[in-house]
Each structure stands twice: as C-alpha cells, then as structure tokens.
Amino acid sequence: MSKAVQQDDGDRELGFDAPAEADATIVTSADPLRSLLELPQALVEECRVHLEDDGLKIRAVDPANVGLVSLSVPASSFETYAVAGSLTIGLPLDTLAKSVRFARKRQDDPVRVDVLPEGERARLRAAALRPNQRMRRVSEFYTIDPDSIREEPDVPDIELPNMAAPDVDALGDAIAGLERLNEHVWLSRDGETFIIGSQPIGERQLNEDNELVDTVAFPEAAWSENGADSARGSVFSMDYLSDAIGALDAAKADRVTLSFGDEFPTRIRGEWVEWGFTATFMVAPRIESESQ
Amino acid sequence: MSKAVQQDDGDRELGFDAPAEADATIVTSADPLRSLLELPQALVEECRVHLEDDGLKIRAVDPANVGLVSLSVPASSFETYAVAGSLTIGLPLDTLAKSVRFARKRQDDPVRVDVLPEGERARLRAAALRPNQRMRRVSEFYTIDPDSIREEPDVPDIELPNMAAPDVDALGDAIAGLERLNEHVWLSRDGETFIIGSQPIGERQLNEDNELVDTVAFPEAAWSENGADSARGSVFSMDYLSDAIGALDAAKADRVTLSFGDEFPTRIRGEWVEWGFTATFMVAPRIESESQ
Amino acid sequence: MSKAVQQDDGDRELGFDAPAEADATIVTSADPLRSLLELPQALVEECRVHLEDDGLKIRAVDPANVGLVSLSVPASSFETYAVAGSLTIGLPLDTLAKSVRFARKRQDDPVRVDVLPEGERARLRAAALRPNQRMRRVSEFYTIDPDSIREEPDVPDIELPNMAAPDVDALGDAIAGLERLNEHVWLSRDGETFIIGSQPIGERQLNEDNELVDTVAFPEAAWSENGADSARGSVFSMDYLSDAIGALDAAKADRVTLSFGDEFPTRIRGEWVEWGFTATFMVAPRIESESQ
Incomplete structure (x- = not known):
C-alpha cells in the first residue's frame, strides 16, 4: 500500500498512476530522494546510476578531475525498491531534481520513479503527489546514453591517518x-x-x-x-x-x-x-x- | 469616521489630511487595493481606470496582444468610495503600487486615494498611514492622458466548454x-x-x-x-x-x-x-x- | 573571566587563545562590535581607528566629500577594553566585519580582537567563538598604514535650529x-x-x-x-x-x-x-x- 493512500484525506484516493511495465520502480517520501540527488549535483550535471538488487550506486568525477563522489543507497532506504535484474541509466540530475522538488519535505509528500524500457534509451517517469492539495505531477523524460557520460572514477584507497x-x-x-x-x-x-x-x-x-x-x-x-x-x-x-x-x-x-x-x-x-x-x-x- | 481614527493609539489622532476638492475618493485598508493593482500589473505598466458610481473597472491588453485582463471592483469593496459622476483616468500602475505598499497588509494600515482636478491631466494623491509608527506617507503624481494609453480590448465572449x-x-x-x-x-x-x-x-x-x-x-x-x-x-x-x-x-x-x-x-x-x-x-x- | 567560559556547556572550556603580547585587546559579545562597524561602512571601506584609554573614536568622510561620520565608543561598551597608551590603526572594515559576523548576535557569541605589534604595520587578530557548536574562528590580517588613509574630516559645528x-x-x-x-x-x-x-x-x-x-x-x-x-x-x-x-x-x-x-x-x-x-x-x- 502506498503512502499516498494513507495520507489521502479526500473521498477518492490520490494515488500514483503506475505505468504498465517498468524495469525499475522506487517509491519513497520526498526527503531521502531529494537529499541523495544533491550529492552528485555538487560535482556534475549528469551521472550513471547503477540499479542493483540491493540498492543503487553512483560514482562521478567533476570535469576538471579534482573532486569525486561515491554514493551507496541501500534498497531499504526506500518504501519500495524493485529492479528487474540490474540496470545502468544515465541520469540528467537537474531534470529529476527539479521535478522531484515538487514533493515537499515538510509535508512528507510521496514520490514514485519508474524506469521505462524503450529501444536504445530508457525513459524516466517521476511522479510526485501533493495529497493535501489534491494534485499529482508526472514528468517523463529520456535518460542519457550511459556510454556518453564521463567514465566513472576509481576511488583511491589511500591511507590518510x-x-x-x-x-x-x-x-x-x-x-x-x-x-x-x-x-x-x-x-x-x-x-x-x-x-x-x-x-x-x-x-x-x-x-x-x-x-x-x-x-x-x-x-x-x-x-x-x-x-x-x-x-x-x-x-x-x-x-x-x-x-x-x-x-x-x-x-x-x-x-x-x-x-x-x-x-x-x-x-x-x-x-x-x-x-x-x-x-x-x-x-x-x-x-x-x-x-x- | 475613518479607520485610522479607530486604530490610533496616541493622544492625538493620526488621520488623513483630506484635500479641499477631489473628483473621487477611495478609503480602504491596504490589502484589497494592493491586491487589485497586482492584476493589471501582470500584463501592463499603465491602464485606464473607469470610476463609476457603483465601482471601478479596468480592461487592458498586453503590448503583444496575447493576454488581456478585465477587472470589476464594486464600490462596496472599499470603506469609502465616492465619485462625482463618472471619471476615467490613466494610471501609472507601478507608481501607485509602490506608494500604497507603504501601508502594511498585516497591520491593516489604512489608505486614502484622491483624484484631484487639474486642467488637462488629473493628479493622484495617495496617502498611507502607519498608525503604530505615527507616520503618514503622501505621494502626489500626475495621471496619464487616457487617450495616450493603448486602447482597451473587447473581451471575446467565446463558448469554452x-x-x-x-x-x-x-x-x-x-x-x-x-x-x-x-x-x-x-x-x-x-x-x-x-x-x-x-x-x-x-x-x-x-x-x-x-x-x-x-x-x-x-x-x-x-x-x-x-x-x-x-x-x-x-x-x-x-x-x-x-x-x-x-x-x-x-x-x-x-x-x-x-x-x-x-x-x-x-x-x-x-x-x-x-x-x-x-x-x-x-x-x-x-x-x-x-x-x- | 570571559563570557565564553560561562556559556561553555562541554566538559572542556572553549576559550580564546590569547596572543603573547598585544597592544590593545577588546572582548565583547558580537552585537555591539558588529553594530559599530556598520556605521563607518555606510560611507567608506577603510578608516582610522583611534584607541585611547577611555574608548575608541572613528571619523571618516566618503570619497566624494558628501557624507561624514564621527563615532565615539566608550571603553565601558565592551566586557574588556585594554590599550597600552594610545594607538591609531588603519582598519579594513570589510575584512573585520566579515570575520566578526561569524559570531552570532542571537546566540550572544563572544568576540576578541587583539592589535598585535609588528614593525611598520600592526596586525589584527579577531577571534569569534561559537560555544554551542564547539568551534572558534581566528582571522589574522594586516592593518592599513593610517597615513595612507584619506584624512579625517573636521565635524562642522553649525547651528541647525x-x-x-x-x-x-x-x-x-x-x-x-x-x-x-x-x-x-x-x-x-x-x-x-x-x-x-x-x-x-x-x-x-x-x-x-x-x-x-x-x-x-x-x-x-x-x-x-x-x-x-x-x-x-x-x-x-x-x-x-x-x-x-x-x-x-x-x-x-x-x-x-x-x-x-x-x-x-x-x-x-x-x-x-x-x-x-x-x-x-x-x-x-x-x-x-x-x-x-
């Protein structure tokens, strides 16, 4: 049962309009998703996201090779996290972040992100609910070909005492x-x-x-x-x-x-x-x- | 009796300094006047205002002919609304809005606007009181020749089901x-x-x-x-x-x-x-x- | 005893790390020091500060000779005010103001400013404590040669009835x-x-x-x-x-x-x-x- 159902205070349920088929689905309250996007955004505009059974991973390095970030998010961070096998997408960070920002942290608005299969480039479908205002935003956009994104950095294992x-x-x-x-x-x-x-x-x-x-x-x-x-x-x-x-x-x-x-x-x-x-x-x- | 008198908490009354003769006078709390000015300001910098017995009316179209606004404000919206016959003035919206903004919404500060007769172009006199700060702002400025303002649009009566x-x-x-x-x-x-x-x-x-x-x-x-x-x-x-x-x-x-x-x-x-x-x-x- | 000691809520004291020798020392809560710096900042970027036994004095005129400010701050304005004799320094207002702004007014964070002797140009050492965050900022910078600063204005003693x-x-x-x-x-x-x-x-x-x-x-x-x-x-x-x-x-x-x-x-x-x-x-x- 989605969080939106519990929060709904109208006669009819304001829920997510789930797509017929999805390669991956995440349902969560706004705060963790908005927060995790801010981490790679500190360095890059787009990054590869690896969606695995047990969670998602991001590694990215800025264009000048000065800063890198490595992020690991377990499946348990989200209310729902489902991936068919494993999947790598190229994510335009700003587009997803602006869309997801429609879900308010303080109101604990729920968000659902689906990765939709489509030929060469997957699409992303991000839905944000505002139950108390009885509205739902859905943004659909193409992901980026992962091969066109700057290669992921190795994270050096240096002893720093x-x-x-x-x-x-x-x-x-x-x-x-x-x-x-x-x-x-x-x-x-x-x-x-x-x-x-x-x-x-x-x-x-x-x-x-x-x-x-x-x-x-x-x-x-x-x-x-x-x-x-x-x-x-x-x-x-x-x-x-x-x-x-x-x-x-x-x-x-x-x-x-x-x-x-x-x-x-x-x-x-x-x-x-x-x-x-x-x-x-x-x-x-x-x-x-x-x-x- | 003006609202200012009721709000006054000093020994002496902080009132409006009424002009000797006025073709039209509006007295109101800040909020409705500030709000109504925001509507034509969405499209234009100046507009004609028709002051009739029963209220005022504004119609305006933006310079590119894409958006129009038609606004009707009944006399009863204001504490005092008095017009000698009927009157059309050309209003520099930004000047009046900035002056009236001196009256605070939250404090319910009172505002008085007078249209003063003068040869070809009328003058406007906008007074805003801040009773708790014991001060009164008065802005006096020329109106615009209504004939020099972009003609008012017809509002098309289209059936939009x-x-x-x-x-x-x-x-x-x-x-x-x-x-x-x-x-x-x-x-x-x-x-x-x-x-x-x-x-x-x-x-x-x-x-x-x-x-x-x-x-x-x-x-x-x-x-x-x-x-x-x-x-x-x-x-x-x-x-x-x-x-x-x-x-x-x-x-x-x-x-x-x-x-x-x-x-x-x-x-x-x-x-x-x-x-x-x-x-x-x-x-x-x-x-x-x-x-x- | 410094204010910082009283406010300290940890096991160990978060105090000022006093320099070995100082020609002048001021200890105060943030508010009066931040406020007094705003006064000459209205007109100039740098000014002479005269530190005397009984307090400090600033006079400055803007580059266009239109506005002048004369400021007198008694020693009693500060928790501690100690000057060895009398002293004139050239103060880069913005540097001290930005450093001191680290001390928050609402939390009553304490500040200590030392004038340190050094050959031709004195140094300033501004320390700000944030006791509840267990941290201390120390900014050290050169003062300006007072002779290189625009001469101080006379304050005209005009009768203005x-x-x-x-x-x-x-x-x-x-x-x-x-x-x-x-x-x-x-x-x-x-x-x-x-x-x-x-x-x-x-x-x-x-x-x-x-x-x-x-x-x-x-x-x-x-x-x-x-x-x-x-x-x-x-x-x-x-x-x-x-x-x-x-x-x-x-x-x-x-x-x-x-x-x-x-x-x-x-x-x-x-x-x-x-x-x-x-x-x-x-x-x-x-x-x-x-x-x-």
Whole structure:
C-alpha cells in the first residue's frame, strides 16, 4: 500500500498512476530522494546510476578531475525498491531534481520513479503527489546514453591517518564563513584540535603577499590513526571543498568524517543513520606555490 | 469616521489630511487595493481606470496582444468610495503600487486615494498611514492622458466548454513548479481530471526533439459543459499563463475557474467572496508547429 | 573571566587563545562590535581607528566629500577594553566585519580582537567563538598604514535650529519606502510635524518636469530651537541620507535626532543607551537647480 493512500484525506484516493511495465520502480517520501540527488549535483550535471538488487550506486568525477563522489543507497532506504535484474541509466540530475522538488519535505509528500524500457534509451517517469492539495505531477523524460557520460572514477584507497569528525552543521557553517573571505583552504590537526585554515592566495603564512590567514578550530574533534601529535594537510580550492561539505550538510548527513595527510587528497565521508546512505567525497590538492 | 481614527493609539489622532476638492475618493485598508493593482500589473505598466458610481473597472491588453485582463471592483469593496459622476483616468500602475505598499497588509494600515482636478491631466494623491509608527506617507503624481494609453480590448465572449476549478494555491504552485523546466504549457481534461501539461518546445509528445513532458493533474477538478468525455486545449506561452495565474494567486482570489477548448484562447476567471472583485484573464494560444 | 567560559556547556572550556603580547585587546559579545562597524561602512571601506584609554573614536568622510561620520565608543561598551597608551590603526572594515559576523548576535557569541605589534604595520587578530557548536574562528590580517588613509574630516559645528526625533524604525522604514521611487530627498518642518520629502528630480513642486512629490510626515516629532513656526531644509542625494539612516537603524540606535536648516548640511545623531555609543552623520546638500 502506498503512502499516498494513507495520507489521502479526500473521498477518492490520490494515488500514483503506475505505468504498465517498468524495469525499475522506487517509491519513497520526498526527503531521502531529494537529499541523495544533491550529492552528485555538487560535482556534475549528469551521472550513471547503477540499479542493483540491493540498492543503487553512483560514482562521478567533476570535469576538471579534482573532486569525486561515491554514493551507496541501500534498497531499504526506500518504501519500495524493485529492479528487474540490474540496470545502468544515465541520469540528467537537474531534470529529476527539479521535478522531484515538487514533493515537499515538510509535508512528507510521496514520490514514485519508474524506469521505462524503450529501444536504445530508457525513459524516466517521476511522479510526485501533493495529497493535501489534491494534485499529482508526472514528468517523463529520456535518460542519457550511459556510454556518453564521463567514465566513472576509481576511488583511491589511500591511507590518510589524520581524522576529524566535527559536528556536521558546525562544519557547514565554518566553511560557509571562511568562503566569504578566501579562495584557498587547508586542513590541519594539532592534537585533538581540528583546524580548517584558509587564505586569499595559496600560502599559509601571513606575509606581504598574503594579507589574511583565517582559521576555524574544533577543539575536541580530531585524532590520529598513527599516533602523531599533529599534522597538516594539503591546500585545496575552496570551491570544491565547500561544494562537497555543503552537499553533505544540505543532504543532512548524520555524521561526517574527514581524513587527510600532507600532499594527499582529502576524503570526506558522510553517513546517514536512518536512511542507510554512505557517501564519500575525495578532493585533490592544489599544487602549492614554491614559496611554501 | 475613518479607520485610522479607530486604530490610533496616541493622544492625538493620526488621520488623513483630506484635500479641499477631489473628483473621487477611495478609503480602504491596504490589502484589497494592493491586491487589485497586482492584476493589471501582470500584463501592463499603465491602464485606464473607469470610476463609476457603483465601482471601478479596468480592461487592458498586453503590448503583444496575447493576454488581456478585465477587472470589476464594486464600490462596496472599499470603506469609502465616492465619485462625482463618472471619471476615467490613466494610471501609472507601478507608481501607485509602490506608494500604497507603504501601508502594511498585516497591520491593516489604512489608505486614502484622491483624484484631484487639474486642467488637462488629473493628479493622484495617495496617502498611507502607519498608525503604530505615527507616520503618514503622501505621494502626489500626475495621471496619464487616457487617450495616450493603448486602447482597451473587447473581451471575446467565446463558448469554452471545458471547465476546471482547482484550488487557487495548488494551481499557483503547479504553474510555478512547471515553469522551472518548461517554456510552453497546454491544458487538457480527462473526465473529471484537469491536466496542465508543459514541455520545453511546443509539442505534446516525448520524442527526439522534445526531451521532456511534464504534467500536473488535479483529479476531481474538471467538468464539461457539453458532455464530452475528454478534451485538450491549445498550447500557450508559459510566461503569459503563469503571469495571469500568479497574479490571481498573489491577489488572493477565493476561486479560480479556467475554461478552454482546442485552438481557442483560455479564460481564467477569479472571484473574491469578501471583497466582491471579479477578474477575467484571457490568453491567446500559440500557433502550434506543423509536426503536431 | 570571559563570557565564553560561562556559556561553555562541554566538559572542556572553549576559550580564546590569547596572543603573547598585544597592544590593545577588546572582548565583547558580537552585537555591539558588529553594530559599530556598520556605521563607518555606510560611507567608506577603510578608516582610522583611534584607541585611547577611555574608548575608541572613528571619523571618516566618503570619497566624494558628501557624507561624514564621527563615532565615539566608550571603553565601558565592551566586557574588556585594554590599550597600552594610545594607538591609531588603519582598519579594513570589510575584512573585520566579515570575520566578526561569524559570531552570532542571537546566540550572544563572544568576540576578541587583539592589535598585535609588528614593525611598520600592526596586525589584527579577531577571534569569534561559537560555544554551542564547539568551534572558534581566528582571522589574522594586516592593518592599513593610517597615513595612507584619506584624512579625517573636521565635524562642522553649525547651528541647525530645526530638530526632529522620529522613532528609529519608523524613520528607517520611511526612507526605505521613499527610496523605491525617488533619487532626491529634502527635510522640512511644519510646526511639530517633521516631513521627509522626495522626488525623482531635484525640485520640490509637482510640475511638468517633476511628475511626483512623495512625503512622509511624522506629526509629533519636530521642534525648533529658535521659535520659528516652520522651516525647510536642503535637498540631498537619496543615497547618502538613506545610507546614514539605514546604518543607524541597522546598528540599532535607541534614539536618532536630525537637525537641519535651509542651504545647510543635515546632522543625524544616533545614541545608544545601553552601549553608550554616540554617532554623528553629516550630509552635505546638493546644489539645487535654478528653477527652485
């Protein structure tokens, strides 16, 4: 029984108008679907989605090869999740996101997405109900040929011994605050204190060329997996780090863990307790100027 | 006795400073006047206003001749409505609207508008009180020579047998949602279900050139006046339909009724129970491409 | 004991990491510091700040020599205010303001600013705590050579007999409302009624060239110090007057007093009862057109 039926308060049921045949069907309340779409949207406009028996998986890398995201969503995240075998589609993220946004989070509006078979390119059919307004939106659009989408990245399995797990909202506020003044950002650790530093140009010290050093410290948020007292990470472009952290914050990750080391990429891993998602962003460092 | 007197909480009365002679005077709380101005503003920057004994009337057509609005406001909509005989003025809508917006809806601030006689062009004097802030704004400006304003349209009396009366807020949300993805819109009816469809280009079917079909359905909102099971209306520019519907929603119409037929304009009629306004928008269809 | 300690709800104290040596130190909750920075920001991007034993003083004039501000902040406005002797720094207002904005007004987040000695140019170190999020932001940046900043203006001691003290919020709303339609503004007084008038061009009368006269009247807000029944002030650029009044409103002055006379500048004086600030803006009149 669909959620829409339970919420319906009219005489007649406002339900989904199910298509005759579908290769895959997802029924869910708006919030988890809207949230998961925000994660790849931080880096790309389109991506491959692998629909398997036990859930869906997305991996994508931005066109400049600086940031990647790997997302795993178990079938149990959704009310209904049914796939005939396994299936890969090319998803125009913005089209689905704008359509699904018609379903309101606060009202817990239900959404149904069907993948419809059709020759070379599958179609997507996204339906959103607003039971209290007695209306249903249905958007139907072609998916993208998966082979025409940028190849999926390997997620490098690097050992990054410096760890930090600040509060997700605090981390989002910190990066948003630093972003107002600076274009570069670096991570470091001083004992249990996790530090996000940033400055206008790619240097860490205040000097004649670098007029500002700006840091946010989280006193009890860091630890080391190799016993070192302190460590510094690499310098990153603010845009990539703030897009990744902003997406994890907007998608309401329950826990975010950052791992970093000098001259290495940074790994930012989000976990969702109730929904069961896991998402990993990796951001490559900038090549620092020689004056460092 | 003016409303301002009743609301005044100071020792001295904050009232309107009435001009010595006026050809017409309207006193009202802010909300109905601000709302009625939004209706012609959806299509034009200036319009003729006919002030008669029993109320005021506005008809206007946009410069491209695609949308028209006809608005009737009875004298009883206002606290005071007095006209010496009958009078036509040319109204610069934006000037009056910005001045009147000084009166706040939530605080029920009172407004007084006087038409002052003066040679060839009348002047308008709009006064808005904010009793709790002890201040009064008075804007005085010339009206426009009515003969210099685009001629008023005839409102065609076409029989349009397909009818729909969705909830006003829901309709406003639907058109706002569709507008994010599409530039064309069409109306249709399937039994009692009213459907607003839209797509990027002017075609109704999903095909290689038309990558998206997007519909919002209102299951119990439609009926026919000629007994037909279903019907489709014409294709319209999204801008005109969303401007008309957006204005009716913003002006808080209590009921909106749409009438449509294939290859005909669409009529959108708004009614206000308490204020007594009626407003009719008509939007001309686009010429559809031959591939239809 | 710093405020941060009291607010801290964790096991460990989230405090300020005080620098070894500082020429001046201010500790305060966010609100007064954020508010005082808004006052010179209405006119300039950088200014000299004189730190004396008993408080700090700022005077600045905009690049066009039209508006000036003089601000006096007593030491008692802050929780801690310590200066070694007296000190003048050149302050990049926007950098400090953006950093300090990290401390939230509603949460009463504490801020600490240190002036650090360093050769020719001092550095500023601004620290903001968010105790409930367990994080601390520290921004360190160079001050500006005071000699390179536009010379400070003398504040002319002109007798301006026409006075008005409207409610601060009402005054802010009035100027914001007038600003939507007009680029010029003038002040006048009719007995106890204070009037802000404005129009599109620099004339006070409605005529063929000047299509709108727009006034806000405050009936019991004005008085004269020389016994005259009524008076009119000069015409000003809307931008300067609205920037000054907007800044006083945003900075939450408890009382604003305007003084004006014909062909003279206008003085706008703000007072803060609790914080003890006083700020005076002066705005020079426009040269009126001969048709007046």
